[in-house]
Amino acid sequence: MGYPVDMSIHLNAEPGQIAETVLLPGDPLRAKHIAETFLENPVQHNTVRGMLGFTGTYKGQRVSVQGTGMGIPSCMIYTEELITQYGCKNLIRVGTCGSYQEDVRVRDIIIGQAASTDSNVNKIRFGEKTFAPIADFELLLRAYQIAQERGFRTHVGNIMSSDTFYHDDFDQYKIWKDFGVLAVEMEAAGLYTVAAKHGVRALTILTVSDHLITREETTSEERQLTFNGMIEVALDAALGLGQKA
Ligand SMILES: O=P(O)(O)O[C@H]1O[C@H](CO)[C@@H](O)[C@H]1O
Ligand SMILES: O=c1cc[nH]c(=O)[nH]1
Numbered sequence: 001m002g003y004p005v006d007m008s009i010h011l012n013a014e015p016g017q018i019a020e021t022v023l024l025p026g027d028p029l030r031a032k033h034i035a036e037t038f039l040e041n042p043v044q045h046n047t048v049r050g051m052l053g054f055t056g057t058y059k060g061q062r063v064s065v066q067g068t069g070m071g072i073p074s075c076m077i078y079t080e081e082l083i084t085q086y087g088c089k090n091l092i093r094v095g096t097c098g099s100y101q102e103d104v105r106v107r108d109i110i111i112g113q114a115a116s117t118d119s120n121v122n123k124i125r126f127g128e129k130t131f132a133p134i135a136d137f138e139l140l141l142r143a144y145q146i147a148q149e150r151g152f153r154t155h156v157g158n159i160m161s162s163d164t165f166y167h168d169d170f171d172q173y174k175i176w177k178d179f180g181v182l183a184v185e186m187e188a189a190g191l192y193t194v195a196a197k198h199g200v201r202a203l204t205i206l207t208v209s210d211h212l213i214t215r216e217e218t219t220s221e222e223r224q225l226t227f228n229g230m231i232e233v234a235l236d237a238a239l240g241l242g243q244k245a
Helices: 028-038 072-086 121-126 137-149 170-178 188-198 220-225 228-237
Strands: 021-024 040-046 053-058 061-066 090-099 109-117 154-161 183-185 201-211
Touching: 021 072, 021 228, 028 040, 028 053, 028 061, 028 220, 028 228, 040 061, 072 090, 072 121, 072 188, 090 188, 090 228, 109 137, 109 188, 109 228, 121 188, 137 154, 137 201, 137 228, 154 188, 183 201, 188 201, 201 228
Parallel strands: 021 061, 021 090, 090 201, 109 154, 154 183
Antiparallel strands: 040 053, 053 061, 090 183, 109 201
């Protein structure tokens, strides 16, 4: 059964203050940037732990943006509370990642069709059986078509949600690369699992911020303040989206 979620411990928004569609960057300052750049009349709905969250409108539709922090456990806390306490239905992670593949370049967009993981979270849930965390197909299709129309270099496929940013063995990524995994980040497998548990839509859209093969990197300022292409893809993909059947 787990811990009963009958109040929101990590979000102090009022009931009804968070929209059904929520963009989820790991970085709370990217949440602020998204709200200030893309939303009309943004109102800050969360202050707890400095994990900034805002709600406004985008092309006439209410949209929220909520930082989740880094890693699957942090992301799962926010997404569980967003769904069970605030009725959120469409959860779209907008994050950064490190590319595993030669042809997936820095600043390319990746849409996470599925998320592999080295995390234990689903072993706690499913024991030795393996759950495959996947994206919502309709959201994925919409995002892919929008990204294609706009001419963004876009890749769709399996991503890796790791519990470790600084691995002792740097080359451990090669097993994932050899099996076609596109890139590493730290939250999608948790997000997709929580969404599946509650029957809501989830998608992960990433911009490649660094490359494990070429070692090319972007700055933390660029990660916080740019990568606007994926934000617009996420916002437009959620426009007029009905509830999951
Ligand atoms: O840019 P965000 O969304 O935080 O995503 C990536 O960046 C962080 C690591 O630097 C991890 O959270 C990883 O998933
Ligand atoms: O290499 C990277 C880049 C972004 N996020 C990660 O988790 N790893």
